[in-house]
Amino acid sequence: MTIRPQPLMRSLAAAVLSLVIGAPAALADEPVTLTMYNGQHKEIGEAIAKAYEAKTGIHINIRKGSSNQLASQIIEEGERSPADIIYTEESPPLNNLGELGLLAKIDDATLNMLPKEYVGANGTWMGVTARTRVVVYNPKKIDEKDLPTTVMDFAGPEWDGRVGYVPTSGAFQEQAVAILKMHGREATEEWLTGLKAFGKTYTNNMVALKAVEKGEVAAVLVNNYYWYALERERGKLDSKLYYLADGDAGNLVTISGAAAVKASKHPKEAQALLNWMASEEGQRVITQTTAEYPLHKGMVSDRGLKPFDELRPPKISPADLGNAEEAIELEREVGLL
């Protein structure tokens, strides 16, 4: 058992120390501390850190940011990266890091716990949980029967001021990539232009969801688990989930994933953490915090979600999505970013 100094005294001491000798705020003589760059939701990272520290005594220091930002940060940091693990909300940033050779291969024992289609090329990253894109609508604002069957139809003038979306979110970019792959560049550009002209942008998915719940807009394009999170908080919601036609890009299944950073000074401990995150125990901790689908083979969520095998996503796997560069570029072109 180690005695850790009070945070106040510790940071005060670090501040004074750094003032005096200009050295980094060194927090010495603790056992191994892993640094996780966390692009996934704050509370999920914290749940993992808490459970893992209780089990192993290893402290996880979390740097919270957006997945894209943290992945770009690791690229810029290169060999100097202080990150041991990166945990993201989407696969494209991981894919990008893998292609640049900045990730270590994940142990086979870990990867074997997960279905192959949710593992990155060369085993450099792994899906931790799956989520699906959905439409959330407010029945007071629109009848279910009036909702379109394809997400492509939300970009028309009949949706002027009535549909909300989050152009900065990685999940939206993944959806744009899927549309690119399925319908081509021209159609995607048209879709984005239409959304920009008629839709209402929100800064994040929770803001968008609360807006549709309040009736500010009739429908929003978000991920499924936000709705379950709000339902858990409030008990009952006015808004409802809506799934589009079989195989539509609006039903895209994506993953939140994790990887070990090659520059890590604690590769063994990083691999052990990934192993725990893929294990049944780790997945239970995660899926009790967020209403996502566990990817550990044979596990099912106990949050009352639409069963995973009843989802009808387009046939585009996370690995197929590749990088989101082209989608971001398109968003820039139409002036969304």
Place this chain on the structure above:
Amino acid sequence: MTAALPSPALARFVPKRKRPSIWVVLPVLFLVAMSLLPLLYVGLKAWDAGWHEALRLLWRPFVWGLLRNTLLLMVGVTALCLVVGVALAWLLERSDLPGRRLWGVVLCLPFAVPSFVSSFTWVSLSSDFEGLGGAILVMALSKYPLVFLPVAATLRNLDTALEESARTLGCSRWGVFRKITLPLLWPSMLGGGLLIALHMLVEFGALSILGLQTFTTAIYQQFELEFSNANAAMLSAVLLVLCLAMLWLELRVRGKARHVRIGQGVARRAQPLRLRGWMPLGQLFCLALAVLGSGIPLAMLGYWLSVGSSAAFPVAAIGKALGTSLSVSLGGAGFCVLLALPISFLVVRYKGRLAIWAERLPYLLHALPGLVIALTLVFFALHYVPALYQTTALLILAYALLFLPLAQSPVRTALNKASPTLEEAARTLGASSFAAFCRVTLPIIFPAMAAAFALVFLDAMKELTATLLLSPTGMTTLATEVWAHTANVEFAAAAPYAALLIVVSGLPVYLLTTRMYLNKA
């Protein structure tokens, strides 16, 4: 014996020394280098991307949209603040409105509420306050005291003889206000207005919460998308140009202000104007401003606080954030005062090129957006001083740069009064120059250093932008917690952090500022 010592008022006539000590030169050179770093950063990134690509990133409709939003916000807020601030100052200084003094105290309360906190309370009331219109309203309500206070102070000290002469020569009341009073108020109005305009250029947290895309929010968005990339740097370049333009304007106005100032020969106060039937309207104006400016934000905060307390307060997390806020702000304030000392020393006691730089430096730093300073420090620390990357030391350096203008002015004023001949006397008695400084000058300027420390400390407590980018991994402050929870629409969770911010930072700032202006007749 005492008669031989020159009075403090004569201090400025003592000839300046030519060559400053290395301990003065080094910190000043360091600060000059630091303040030029953002320009270097933008240049380097543009070079990296290639001029063609850099131009392409600048010249696109998205950037025009940002420019439009930013300028509209700046002009709208400044204009609204000027109208409200001048009207209020006139009402409270020149009319017989009952309760003037109390209104003056109440209507400065927006000083106590950081603008990202008041923004979140308005947005939590209704999403109608999002966007340009809402942002102009909410920002003006939180910034008008910056016009009101200086204009009120000027009005109070104004020589009324001019106005009375104009009246006796047949000018109407409105004519007097327009032809005599307003021109005399111009300098303080312009000063306050330019300050607000600059605040609008560099504001990030509040505008992000109010959902208005300006250069700062777009730069942060680029940072979230691609960390420190060419896009963020190019947007920073535009923002820097806008800020430096404001700086240039401000310096010009400052120069002019001196010509306008009039003698203080007449001590008589102006005859208060009888409002008569207009009285209720005046009261209503003050009441509306009080309700909108601080009533609603504080009431909404109270509401969210009561909602939040039905669940358990996360005492440990709040304590941790408070502890971190206190310690980094203390460190920042200490470092800042340490840096303010050589700067002021150089300006007051020496001449030459470096002294001129030292003189201008605080203004330049004042005009640099915190977000751009933070981006710059991240970039240079990572690539050139990795030992500083993601450390508290880097954050404290950022605070020192951001708040140097605040610390510098009281220290400089005090140093002006500490005659160098006192130190020289000590030296003739055998003290080393360092000992002479410590035993003679330091005690004289110590109160001013303490005041500077307090000012910086209180302001650093609510710093958000640089803290977001520069915090070491795992660190949270009161401000970043308010921001993180607000971003997720968790108003009740944000409330305790916001309330603490007001108590430990806002209220003291409010008390200090209002006292400085309102009690100085």
